Amino acid sequence: MYPIHVNLSGKTVVVAGGGLVAYRKIKDLLNEEAKITVISPVVVKEIQQWHTEKKLTWIEREVKRADLEEAFLIIAATNSKEINSWIAEQTSPKQLVNVVDQPDLGNFIVPSVVKRGKLILSVSTSGASPSLSKSIKKELQQKYSEDYETYLDFLFQCRSIFKKEFPEKYRKDLLTKLTDQSFLYDVEKQRSYKQELLKILEPKLVNEPINE
Numbered sequence: 001m002y003p004i005h006v007n008l009s010g011k012t013v014v015v016a017g018g019g020l021v022a023y024r025k026i027k028d029l030l031n032e033e034a035k036i037t038v039i040s041p042v043v044v045k046e047i048q049q050w051h052t053e054k055k056l057t058w059i060e061r062e063v064k065r066a067d068l069e070e071a072f073l074i075i076a077a078t079n080s081k082e083i084n085s086w087i088a089e090q091t092s093p094k095q096l097v098n099v100v101d102q103p104d105l106g107n108f109i110v111p112s113v114v115k116r117g118k119l120i121l122s123v124s125t126s127g128a129s130p131s132l133s134k135s136i137k138k139e140l141q142q143k144y145s146e147d148y149e150t151y152l153d154f155l156f157q158c159r160s161i162f163k164k165e166f167p168e169k170y171r172k173d174l175l176t177k178l179t180d181q182s183f184l185y186d187v188e189k190q191r192s193y194k195q196e197l198l199k200i201l202e203p204k205l206v207n208e209p210i211n212e
């Protein structure tokens with residue numbers, strides 16, 4: 001299982017089934033600006049609500065082959081083992097396919113995730129124990145506070161400036177220093193560092209080492 005983080009913006013996502021498992025997967029997919037279609041005769045009320053709010057499209061019937069053709073990513077989440085296997089058979093090897101009750105029939109599985117802005121911590125047990133993934137996620141939620149969101153934005157901004165303005169050989173050192181965590185809970189320190197950085201970005205200094 002090779003872990004990757006996929007950009008789903010603008011991609012077509014098809015979810016077959018509208019029960020609790022489909023709901024859980026869709027809840028996270030909604031943050032990704034994907035075009036989500038749910039195909040299911042019955043859905044939980046939250047999915048119905050999202051359809052009303054135009055956050056996704058719900059097609060109120062059983063899944064057909066043609067529904068799957070244009071999808072970049074497919075989640076087979078019906079409560080029928082046979083239907084879920086049939087969905088997997090209809091897909092092309094070029095599509096991303098998750099089968100919630102028979103993971104081996106698909107080509108990806110969904111991890112447990114903690115998000116703190118740009119920080120994404122994902123946990124998988126390669127399908128061995130989703131419950132353990134969930135409990136490790138809870139430990140990570142405790143350890144990685146909401147402060148990481150601001151901190152990551154700070155690191156991102158500094159890194160963008162470094163990448164644009166400083167020669168490559170100095171960047172790694174500079175960036176490593178910022179991750180010593182002394183900045184993490186200190187928003188004021190982040191702010192004044194950024195100010196200092198902007199000061200030294202005067203053109204005459206740009207190609208000079210800033211730590212000398």
Ligand SMILES: C[C@@]1(CC(=O)O)c2cc3[nH]c(cc4nc(cc5[nH]c(cc(n2)[C@H]1CCC(=O)O)[C@@](C)(CC(=O)O)[C@@H]5CCC(=O)O)C(CC(=O)O)=C4CCC(=O)O)c(CCC(=O)O)c3CC(=O)O
Pocket residue numbers: 024025098099100101102103108109110111112113123124125126127128129130131132133134137
């Ligand atoms: C392989 C995988 C495929 C996939 O779904 O992508 C898969 C498969 C299966 N799950 C089953 C059961 C449960 N799944 C959960 C929970 C989660 N399951 C998730 C992912 C995955 N589940 C993928 C592997 C992840 C990994 O590598 O660890 C999470 C992490 C992500 C998400 O779904 O969003 C989410 C936690 C979300 C959170 O963090 O909150 C719970 C606990 C609960 O619901 O509280 C239970 C009951 C307890 C138990 O069984 O452990 C069953 C048996 C069904 C049956 O008995 O019929 C199968 C089928 C099988 O194993 O064959």
Ligand SMILES: NC(=O)C1=CN([C@@H]2O[C@H](COP(=O)(O)OP(=O)(O)OC[C@H]3O[C@@H](n4cnc5c(N)ncnc54)[C@H](O)[C@@H]3O)[C@@H](O)[C@H]2O)C=CC1
Pocket residue numbers: 016017018019020021022039040041042043044061062063077078079080083099100101130
């Ligand atoms: N991967 C995971 O994390 C987990 C997977 N599971 C598995 O996931 C399956 C689904 O679980 P729930 O969502 O709780 O079931 P559920 O019974 O709440 O929902 C099933 C949904 O599938 C729809 N459906 C049935 N036939 C269909 C068809 N031909 N076309 C389209 N939609 C159809 C139903 O209308 C319903 O909306 C379970 O059978 C279980 O084996 C269960 C727990 C966790």
